[in-house]
Amino acid sequence: MTGITKLALVNIRRHKIRAFISVAGIGFGVAAMLTIVSVVLGAIGMFQNILATESNEVVFERNVSDLFFSSVPMEQIRRLRALPEVECVNPMLVGIVSSKEHPIITCFGVERTDPRLAHAKWISGTRQDFTDDSKQIFLGARAAEFLKASIGQRIHIGKGEFEIGGILRTKNGFEDGGVFMPLALAQDYFHREGLASIATIKLKREGASASFKTAVDRGFPALIALDDKEFNQSYSQFRILKLTGWAVGICSFLLGGMGVANTMLMSVFTRIREIAVLRVCGFSRKQVAGLVLGEAAILAAAGTVAGFVLGLLALQALNAAPQLQGYVQAVVRPDILLAITSIAFMTAILGSLYPAWFASHVQPAEALRFE
Amino acid sequence: MTAKDDIAIEAHDLWKSFDDGRIPVIRGVDLRIARGEMTALWGTSGSGKSTLLHLLSGLDVPDRGTVSILGCDPTKEADRLELRRRHVGFVFQLHNLIADLTVEENLMIPALACGQSHRDAKERLRHLAKDVGLSHRLNHRIQDLSGGERQRTAICRALINKPKLVFADEPTGSLDEETGETVFQLLVRLVAQEGASVILATHERRLLKSCHRVLHIQQGTALACEGAI
Numbered sequence: 391m392t393g394i395t396k397l398a399l400v401n402i403r404r405h406k407i408r409a410f411i412s413v414a415g416i417g418f419g420v421a422a423m424l425t426i427v428s429v430v431l432g433a434i435g436m437f438q439n440i441l442a443t444e445s446n447e448v449v450f451e452r453n454v455s456d457l458f459f460s461s462v463p464m465e466q467i468r469r470l471r472a473l474p475e476v477e478c479v480n481p482m483l484v485g486i487v488s489s490k491e492h493p494i495i496t497c498f499g500v501e502r503t504d505p506r507l508a509h510a511k512w513i514s515g516t517r518q519d520f521t522d523d524s525k526q527i528f529l530g531a532r533a534a535e536f537l538k539a540s541i542g543q544r545i546h547i548g549k550g551e552f553e554i555g556g557i558l559r560t561k562n563g564f565e566d567g568g569v570f571m572p573l574a575l576a577q578d579y580f581h582r583e584g585l586a587s588i589a590t591i592k593l594k595r596e597g598a599s600a601s602f603k604t605a606v607d608r609g610f611p612a613l614i615a616l617d618d619k620e621f622n623q624s625y626s627q628f629r630i631l632k633l634t635g636w637a638v639g640i641c642s643f644l645l646g647g648m649g650v651a652n653t654m655l656m657s658v659f660t661r662i663r664e665i666a667v668l669r670v671c672g673f674s675r676k677q678v679a680g681l682v683l684g685e686a687a688i689l690a691a692a693g694t695v696a697g698f699v700l701g702l703l704a705l706q707a708l709n710a711a712p713q714l715q716g717y718v719q720a721v722v723r724p725d726i727l728l729a730i731t732s733i734a735f736m737t738a739i740l741g742s743l744y745p746a747w748f749a750s751h752v753q754p755a756e757a758l759r760f761e
Numbered sequence: 762m763t764a765k766d767d768i769a770i771e772a773h774d775l776w777k778s779f780d781d782g783r784i785p786v787i788r789g790v791d792l793r794i795a796r797g798e799m800t801a802l803w804g805t806s807g808s809g810k811s812t813l814l815h816l817l818s819g820l821d822v823p824d825r826g827t828v829s830i831l832g833c834d835p836t837k838e839a840d841r842l843e844l845r846r847r848h849v850g851f852v853f854q855l856h857n858l859i860a861d862l863t864v865e866e867n868l869m870i871p872a873l874a875c876g877q878s879h880r881d882a883k884e885r886l887r888h889l890a891k892d893v894g895l896s897h898r899l900n901h902r903i904q905d906l907s908g909g910e911r912q913r914t915a916i917c918r919a920l921i922n923k924p925k926l927v928f929a930d931e932p933t934g935s936l937d938e939e940t941g942e943t944v945f946q947l948l949v950r951l952v953a954q955e956g957a958s959v960i961l962a963t964h965e966r967r968l969l970k971s972c973h974r975v976l977h978i979q980q981g982t983a984l985a986c987e988g989a990i
Contacts, residue, residue, distance in 0.1 A: 672871055756821075
């Protein structure tokens, strides 16, 4: 351990409560940011997976702010299927329903050939039970848990009462906490006859994306086709979610940064004599500033570690919370951890710039004048 | 006339006041201090001796006048840093050690500042600690030491980088007479051993007998320049 680090640690040890408050400030910032950003990214990821299951393109109504409000007529779905680039088209009607004690349950109206059904693990019933004219609904495994429902049972979903035809487990939290129903039943239930919200398209070959989009532009002026990557980048809801996540996180960091600034200022003010002695012993202004910034960096490091532990525990708790219906599938990515660590250190260092400047300009004679 | 190379400190027309000039403390001091000398700035409390010591050591800057320390200009940060790191040591009345560090860690601070090798610095501090009878206290914190031991540690810290000049501001002021005498004699012996000059600010007449020169400071002026008394 270098001498300067040791001096920094000595000072932190000297004011344990003050240091703890700073570490807690940074820690809460880190935890908040990690939790919010991971949950948001997880939610976006889940949504993207729903759209990208065995497909290359998403087609939806042009200029809608949210896919829930998109309408793609079934007649146009049939025309899309006829395009030469297209291998298959899977229409989906998305709606929100509620049941007693569960205000939000996502409902997916799909056809029996939908790849989401094929990829699911059927816990009760079989895929063959899901027919296009069935009046039964099929619950995601998590939804079955929180609704305490089993196959054959009749349950109230929104204003309707349905028989459960099967229970399936998927890897996607939204799907797992939602309800699948035949597309025709969903159209009837949501009063959107002849409509789907979106269509996911599998092309015969990946290179056909450009010609497919041109065909949609020309033949379907009310629709827009985007490949999965374009959709993820351009969908405004994703951007708003991401921005909100980072903004809330950064706000909590600002509070943490003020805590560090306060701690470092107090730390400098209470040991002006000591800093003067260091200057008298040959410490340069840079070394004194480095000492203060080093202390801030140590606080930031401790706060970051504490924040990660706290954040991961919070994510685990959110994941396990029955009230959230499995909708939280946090995504903790190394680049996010790196970004949060950088912001934590930047906040601590920025908060310490003035204290460091102040410390490096302490006049020894003035500080030592009154013995 | 002292040859230029023999001059440790040269001050010309030094003036210093506080409170925006309302409290004049040093008024037009001119002096030269030769290398290897032990010089006392002697005067009563408030006479300006500590302020003069601060000006002569580069700890403070004069309102007017110039100071040259070993040919360096202490008003320049680079010169000041070089002086403090290599050529100058300080002993204060209240030792000014870092209480939460051990004796050894305190003694390492000047070495740390100038980037001296850890091994050399440790060797040097052990030698000095042995010389002042602090070997058994190296791993003890300052708060666990007696006043005399603290001041002995401060003397070691001042000498750790083998300075050419040691500035001592009332080094025995916070000690009882007997301990003060022991510590002062230790300082005298060590600086003689190291071949350093000492500029001592004191109000204690009994310390003057060990000095080569005494400058009597009264109301901010060096009134008399005496030889050893």
